Amino acid sequence: MDFQIAMLLGQDGVTNGAIYALLALALVLVFAVTRVIFIPQGEFVAYGALTLAALQTGRVPATLWLLLAMGGVAALIDGIAAARSGALRKLPGVAGWNVAYPLVLAGLLYSLPLESLPMLVQVVLALAVVVPLGPLMYRLAFQPVAEAPVLILLIVSVAVHVAMVGLGLLFFGAEGSRTPPFSEVRFEVGPMMISGQQIWVVMASVVLIVALYQFFGRTLYGKALRATAINRNGARLMGISPALAGKLTFFLAALIGALSGVLIAPLTTIYYDTGFLIGLKGFVGAIIGGLGSYPVAAAGAVLVGLLEAFSSFWASAYKEVIVFTLIIPVLVWRSLTSHHVEEDE
Amino acid sequence: MTTSILEIRDLCVSYGKVEALHNANIRVGEGQIVTVIGPNGAGKTTMLSAIMGLLDSRGELDFDGKLRLAPEVEDMVAAGMNLVPEKRELFGEMSVQDNLLLGAFQRYRSGKRDQAETMEEVYGLFPRLKERREQMAGTLSGGERQMLAVGRALMAKPRLLMLDEPSLGLAPLIVREIFRIIAELRRRGVSILLVEQNARAALQVADYAYVLETGEISMEGPAQALADDPRVIEAYLGLGGKHQDMLAT
Ligand SMILES: Nc1ncnc2c1ncn2[C@@H]1O[C@H](COP(=O)(O)OP(=O)(O)OP(=O)(O)O)[C@@H](O)[C@H]1O
Ligand SMILES: [Mg+2]
Numbered sequence: 001m002d003f004q005i006a007m008l009l010g011q012d013g014v015t016n017g018a019i020y021a022l023l024a025l026a027l028v029l030v031f032a033v034t035r036v037i038f039i040p041q042g043e044f045v046a047y048g049a050l051t052l053a054a055l056q057t058g059r060v061p062a063t064l065w066l067l068l069a070m071g072g073v074a075a076l077i078d079g080i081a082a083a084r085s086g087a088l089r090k091l092p093g094v095a096g097w098n099v100a101y102p103l104v105l106a107g108l109l110y111s112l113p114l115e116s117l118p119m120l121v122q123v124v125l126a127l128a129v130v131v132p133l134g135p136l137m138y139r140l141a142f143q144p145v146a147e148a149p150v151l152i153l154l155i156v157s158v159a160v161h162v163a164m165v166g167l168g169l170l171f172f173g174a175e176g177s178r179t180p181p182f183s184e185v186r187f188e189v190g191p192m193m194i195s196g197q198q199i200w201v202v203m204a205s206v207v208l209i210v211a212l213y214q215f216f217g218r219t220l221y222g223k224a225l226r227a228t229a230i231n232r233n234g235a236r237l238m239g240i241s242p243a244l245a246g247k248l249t250f251f252l253a254a255l256i257g258a259l260s261g262v263l264i265a266p267l268t269t270i271y272y273d274t275g276f277l278i279g280l281k282g283f284v285g286a287i288i289g290g291l292g293s294y295p296v297a298a299a300g301a302v303l304v305g306l307l308e309a310f311s312s313f314w315a316s317a318y319k320e321v322i323v324f325t326l327i328i329p330v331l332v333w334r335s336l337t338s339h340h341v342e343e344d345e
Numbered sequence: 346m347t348t349s350i351l352e353i354r355d356l357c358v359s360y361g362k363v364e365a366l367h368n369a370n371i372r373v374g375e376g377q378i379v380t381v382i383g384p385n386g387a388g389k390t391t392m393l394s395a396i397m398g399l400l401d402s403r404g405e406l407d408f409d410g411k412l413r414l415a416p417e418v419e420d421m422v423a424a425g426m427n428l429v430p431e432k433r434e435l436f437g438e439m440s441v442q443d444n445l446l447l448g449a450f451q452r453y454r455s456g457k458r459d460q461a462e463t464m465e466e467v468y469g470l471f472p473r474l475k476e477r478r479e480q481m482a483g484t485l486s487g488g489e490r491q492m493l494a495v496g497r498a499l500m501a502k503p504r505l506l507m508l509d510e511p512s513l514g515l516a517p518l519i520v521r522e523i524f525r526i527i528a529e530l531r532r533r534g535v536s537i538l539l540v541e542q543n544a545r546a547a548l549q550v551a552d553y554a555y556v557l558e559t560g561e562i563s564m565e566g567p568a569q570a571l572a573d574d575p576r577v578i579e580a581y582l583g584l585g586g587k588h589q590d591m592l593a594t
Contacts, residue, residue, distance in 0.1 A: 237422070
């Protein structure tokens with residue numbers, strides 16, 4: 001292997017690592033706030049990419065139907081609950097977000113000339129369809145069992161993942177899609193060729209990480225999520241409901257996932273089930289951070305990206321094996337160095 | 346008789362098959378300090394948790410003139426009720442200032458933006474917290490944690506403040522400080538429901554008092570009358586109380 005190949009692999013590794021880092025952060029966040037190990041994280045990557053691909057071929061993405069259906073069910077449940085407890089003033093909000101928003105979006109998608117829209121608008125539309133699925137998923141699948149032990153939450157998480165992969169096949173078919181890059185620019189840096197899309201991925205990841213850091217450090221809602229992660233009961237007494245924290249967290253996780261999907265769609269062909277493997281690599285990063293430390297998780301994820309790139313050169317048939325085997329020494333090391341963390345009371 | 350801010354009727358709470366609170370009736374008048382005293386395990390914390398909506402309960406609860414059915418904690422906070430829990434439940438890995446700020450979360454959510462002023466008022470009551478505002482809550486001393494817990498609840502500008510043993514484990518000097526602040530809060534128009542082991546101090550500051558024993562209200566009356574009742578003196582103001590008085594002077 002000469003220097004040039006090493007640089008090329010390193011470049012691939014960092015690009016993929018940036019995406020894994022985003023997903024790792026989302027996984028740590030979701031676990032900290034809700035104790036859910038978020039297996040469906042990867043599905044948001046696939047849904048985001050494939051929804052964008054559908055829009056670019058001028059089709060109304062089938063994920064819209066999922067949004068309408070989930071919104072309808074959530075509105076029904078919340079509406080009945082609000083009516084029962086006499087909290088009628090909550091009804092407009094419930095109907096607005098769960099029913100009116102998806103309908104307005106459907107109206108837009110059916111009336112706009114989708115394939116001829118600027119790419120940025122297509123991206124925004126794709127996110128507008130996919131991201132709200134996150135909070136709805138929390139409302140329907142996790143909120144009813146929010147107090148359950150971690151293992152139950154994990155089982156629900158696996159079930160949701162399987163359902164989403166199945167729906168993905170139904171919505172998008174078995175063929176994969178690849179979208180055109182955001183920009184055709186290429187830079188020559190010494191012996192390297194860096195594509196504009198790779199720069200987009202890394203830059204967008206960095207911007208998103210900085211934005212998240214600001215959100216958690218400076219805004220009251222960000223602090224409220226951290227407070228929930230630190231002390232659920234204390235947070236409730238401040239009026240931060242677990243349901244609100246859960247929905248907000250899943251919103252962020254879905255946003256990170258869908259945006260990751262949109263970013264990598266031009267770099268690799270995405271299939272309905274590609275998300276799982278991508279999410280799993282973010283998960284390895286998150287595990288390196290012990291599902292608790294954001295910076296270590298992000299660094300671990302970049303390491304996963306690099307390891308993957310280099311092992312695909314030396315032993316491409318084993319690249320997944322090598323990446324996932326990384327978990328074992330990490331776990332051994334962690335079990336030796338870290339104290340045992342009690343499960344949430 | 347003043348209008349009541351809180352009224353519970355026949356409140357019952359069970360842990361599984363064991364009933365920890367049985368047909369409790371309590372009224373807190375607007376602007377009053379009402380105290381509930383009783384031995385360990387009587388059900389005092391249970392009662393406050395049920396009122397706050399943290400525990401399922403049977404019975405009726407009126408707050409601020411409205412009947413609340415199966416209250417959710419968030420709704421009660423929004424309605425102006427606040428609990429300083431026995432375990433304090435601070436956010437240990439966050440600064441004193443952030444803990445206080447989060448106390449105003451519900452107000453912020455409903456569009457009120459007076460957090461900076463409220464925080465200055467809280468710092469006025471607890472100058473110690475202001476000195477330590479950058480410090481992590483988890484590293485505060487016991488007394489400072491207590492102050493932070495009370496200050497954080499005050500950030501919500503509650504109409505009814507419920508305090509679960511605010512003097513627990515504190516040196517006599519700080520106990521007096523805490524009771525001074527409780528009296529000061531009443532002067533500012535906050536109604537207070539106070540649960541205390543330190544019966545002497547509680548009866549001194551309160552307008553009305555209840556004695557809770559093994560899940561049932563066994564006595565009630567104006568705080569002064571209860572403080573003079575021989576049964577109360579024997580059970581709650583006996584040697585222990587006098588002893589504490591001696592220490593305090
Ligand atoms: N989660 C629980 N599960 C089962 N029993 C409980 C639970 N919480 C409290 N209890 C029991 O209910 C009874 C009342 O408890 P509670 O904490 O309300 O007492 P308390 O009056 O606050 O006592 P203290 O003065 O010691 O704080 C006790 O016998 C206690 O063991
Ligand atoms: Mg107690």
